[in-house]
Amino acid sequence: MTEQLKEGLAQLGLTPPEGAVAQMAQYAGLLLEQNKVMNLTAIKEPAQVAALHFLDSAALLGCADLRGKSLVDVGTGAGFPGMVLKLMVPELRLTLVDSLGKRLDWLGEVCGALGLEGVERRHARAEELALQSGWRDSFDFATARAVAELRVLCEICLPYVKVGGRFLAMKAADCDEELSAAAHGAELLGGRLLPSYRYHIPGTEVDRRVIVVEKVAPTPKGYPRRWAKIQKSPLS
Numbered sequence: 001m002t003e004q005l006k007e008g009l010a011q012l013g014l015t016p017p018e019g020a021v022a023q024m025a026q027y028a029g030l031l032l033e034q035n036k037v038m039n040l041t042a043i044k045e046p047a048q049v050a051a052l053h054f055l056d057s058a059a060l061l062g063c064a065d066l067r068g069k070s071l072v073d074v075g076t077g078a079g080f081p082g083m084v085l086k087l088m089v090p091e092l093r094l095t096l097v098d099s100l101g102k103r104l105d106w107l108g109e110v111c112g113a114l115g116l117e118g119v120e121r122r123h124a125r126a127e128e129l130a131l132q133s134g135w136r137d138s139f140d141f142a143t144a145r146a147v148a149e150l151r152v153l154c155e156i157c158l159p160y161v162k163v164g165g166r167f168l169a170m171k172a173a174d175c176d177e178e179l180s181a182a183a184h185g186a187e188l189l190g191g192r193l194l195p196s197y198r199y200h201i202p203g204t205e206v207d208r209r210v211i212v213v214e215k216v217a218p219t220p221k222g223y224p225r226r227w228a229k230i231q232k233s234p235l236s
């Protein structure tokens, strides 16, 4: 797996820090092992894990310089993209949020095994945590991958981002409809859509896209709404 990761990162134009590729391979091993007893990923083949989790997550660095920045990964699950970004950019101030505590507990064990320090983990529903001061309008970046449709994601992720920061939503390349449906809601929440970043996952036939939303004004009071409301009538 290390060769595949090295080559894939090089094809993405990324240079991993010393030891990061070995840490990724170790993390992948832990993921596949734990997946036997906990539902962490539907992808079980090591080469696919390397490409579709690790290289895909790292590809986000093609559109964001995370050095010295703070980032909250909303709905991190088994740690994607957040943990991979931290391995690639050790000085990143990373916070992982998920509504499933068991996944975050396991990520704590992974951090211990990899010797990763300073990763904050918060077990919470994203839309509730974002209402709290210290979380709201506070991060340079928010990310989300495979969590919800873009209209919903904007409402639960944009509130975390400070003015001047960015929300980066990792999506399939073909998400034009989702994008147009979310445009007005993103503005209402203090966001402005920027051109998206398109990339190809090395060694696969998969094209992907990062939707980039810049935060241009604080998110108005009253957002995010309660989960039932967000789901019933997504902002559009």
Ligand SMILES: C[S@@+](CC[C@H](N)C(=O)[O-])C[C@H]1O[C@@H](n2cnc3c(N)ncnc32)[C@H](O)[C@@H]1O
Binding pocket: 074, 075, 076, 077, 078, 079, 080, 081, 097, 098, 099, 100, 103, 124, 125, 126, 127, 144, 145, 146, 147, 156
């Ligand atoms: C399909 S997994 C994706 C995980 C990871 N981001 C990835 O790309 O592999 C979705 C994750 O989002 C979490 N999630 C969904 N809705 C959430 C919410 N409103 N607040 C916090 N976590 C949420 C789930 O618990 C789950 O771990």
